[in-house]
Amino acid sequence: MVAVIGDIHGCFYTLKQLVEKIRNKYSDIKIFCVGDLVDRGNYSYEVIEFVLSEQISFTPGNHDLMFYYFFNDPDSQMGKTWSFNGSESTIRSYENRMDKLDAHLNAIISAPIFILNNDCFISHAGISRTFKNKINSAVITDEMKLKKILSEDLFGQNSIVWCRGRLMNIGKLQVVGHTHRKEVSFDKESNAVYIDTTAFGMNKLTSVIVENNKVI
DSSP, rough: EEEEEEEEEEETHHHHHHHHHHHHHHHOOOOOOOOSSSSSSSHHHHHHHHHHHHHHOOOOOOOHHHHHHHHHHHSSSHHGGGTTTTTTHHHHTTTGGGGHHHHHHHHHHSOOOOOEOOOEEEEOOBBBBGTTOOHHHHHOOOOHHHHHTTTTTTTTTSSTOOOOOOOOOOOOOEEOOOOOOSSEEEEEEEEEOOOOGGGGGSSOOOOEEETTTEEE
């Protein structure tokens, strides 16, 4: 059994309350996040500090990667795009805390682009149906091969951090964020659950509890 939290986008106090609720009900549960820790909300620095200190595993979202590449490869597509995607609030949150910037950026780039466990498959935006000719049931269980395929073009519109199209049914429950939903939404055909309920947009931050590929 695992808990998976949707896109946080700098909403630190909301995150802290949600984690407390999860742990009050499931004291020993492992907590994951689908990424987009930063941007838009006011407390991106605090979110990353909290996620790291609480040992919450996460997959990087497109906003997290744009943040990383802006400082490490500013001429890349990811780096150039960050300035137009809510970066201002993230920059403000690091004022007088620049000594922590490198550690936070290293945590982002070191995070896996997907997490595969017995309960589900976790990523930021999910595996697009456009990968159906490259990925089969054998590849899904081979994490090295799967990582190589999914890492080829992370800036592509169908990549595991940017996809907004229909997802591939991989034989496991995919838990994803990125695509906004007012409520948690399950796509039966793709066997995917969408959990970005726009915390930054004055709606709510959501977590799902998953066991054996079912949301319980």
